[in-house]
Amino acid sequence: MGAGSKSRTLLLELLLTVFIFSVCMVICASLLLAASKTASDSRWLSEAVFAAQTVAESFKAHRGDIANWQRPQAVGETSVFYYDSLYFSRPDIGDANNSPVSVYLYTADGVAMADIMVLKPGSDQVYVLSVARLASEVLP
Amino acid sequence: MNKKSYGTGAGGITVFMVLAVLILAVFAVLTMSSAMMDMRLSEKNADMAQLYYGLDSKATKMLAAAEKCWFSGITDSGEIAAALYKIDPEAEIAVGPDTHAGICYISVTIPAGEGRLFAVEAYVKAVEGSPAWTIEKWTFSPASFSEEQIDTGLPVYVIQ
16 A cells, blocks of 8 residues: 555656646747747848848949849839848749848939838838938939 | 665656756747847847938938029028928038039038937039039948046047
């Protein structure tokens, strides 16, 4: 009887240990998953900033001339660019691995403006940058 | 006859479990903390880029306003400065029109918060009938250190 009682106690303790261990593992796993998502978002934001700055400096350097930009997908008021992880433009349309960069061009009060939006594929996250150039210096 | 105890069976497992959970929890917290710090740095860089290009756009709009005034025949420095103050009332603006040389000098310093300044010095003149700007200064910098902030404990120079 003593041995049986001890076995039951041992079994109970083991079950309790496994249960507590499982709960703690779930909590740790969720923390790690959250950290992974945060790191992924951080990486996308850094890349988005680089892509937006690249387009902004291209706009200023090429004096607003769209034809000299890096192969946009549409020409007109709205030009769409696709960048890969190395910030080289990719003419592929609908490539889910690229972050589409949309550029909206307009002129106001003698200033040529470019509103640059970097969209995260599969998400509603967006990074926006606005850059200006004197309209008198923009190529027609 | 002495009975031997069961030794450290269940107790050993419990100790192992506690140690394993402790180690994994510490790693998880460290990972999360590191990821959050990376995110904060990325957000700071993103905000700084937006701040810089926002100031760059504001300065460009000021040059466009000065250009519009100058080439529409307005040569009074007060009127030109008033047009620039409409864009940013907190900026320090100096206008130096030179009607003889046909040149209009503009000096603008835009406060960017936390002691940062965006400074522009440029002049415009007509070249073949079109406005041509020459930019002499286009900088984004922290405010100069005050004398009290300079630490002279080490033999280094502070470039202002």
